[in-house]
Amino acid sequence: MEFDDWLAMQDKHATPHMTLGFTFYFKSETMHVWPGRYSLDAGSRVFLGANATGAIGSISNLEFGYGRPKETTTLVMSGLDQRYFALAENQDSEVRGRKAEIFILAFGTGVLGEEWKLAAVSLEATREMDKLSSSLNHDEGTSTITLTMQPLGSMRWRPAHGLITDEDQRARFPGDRGLERVGLVQYSRPLDFS
Structure with a gap:
């Protein structure tokens, strides 16, 4: 279902269920992730959830629309597997300057019992990955990865x-x-x- 069709069928008094999905085009592999728990089949791509990759903890400075200032988009993820930390170690070749896509994932087909079934996917923004850094909190025993992205063509890393x-x-x-x-x-x- 197209995103506009899904939006048109929503009850104007109901709260639509939506979240974000991300596709990262690293040099060695392409990763599709979303902040949910399980994998989500979107047809041409499968967004991996927390059971497969870890959790997306927080997102900041995420803006859509035209005429907005060139903001940096920051994505903080935790509970990740070793692949992300290996990418952070080789970020000059694996991460910097490569494309990332941000999607809106819409749920609910209008049928009772299918409120959390994926109904539509809409590409909302394309960014250029800039920096992938890792950190470890010894007190809490947690490790996080922070991915910084820029609008396409901003070249702020140069x-x-x-x-x-x-x-x-x-x-x-x-x-x-x-x-x-x-x-x-x-x-x-x-x-x-x-």
Whole structure:
């Protein structure tokens, strides 16, 4: 069922049952997770729940819509298996710059007894993974993984003016002076090459 069809059939006085699902395209594998307990079959993908991967503990700065500021999305997960910690150790090759998708998972088909049956999946946002860090709380005996994501194209993990340097440009195109003052371009100042 399409998400719009599911939304249209909802009773305007009822509370719709929805949650988030995530797909992480790591270099070595693709993971589909959701904050539920069991695996959830969505047709083309199976979202793994806490029994298979661990629990998604908290999500912060998750914004949808157009014209929003470029916010960092942070996803905190705990009770995870060793795969995530191995990914955190090799994050430069496994995580940074790779795609992550955020879905809304809608439940309830309108039939009595099927209130928690998956009815629709809607892709709401695509992000670029930036950093996967792990931490251990010795007092509580828990370990967590924190995944930081950026909007596509934000490239905040790159250094300022780190896309093309003057030296790179001159090596590729001798005599070209177009990027000599690239720092001024972002502030829309007129450039004087005389």
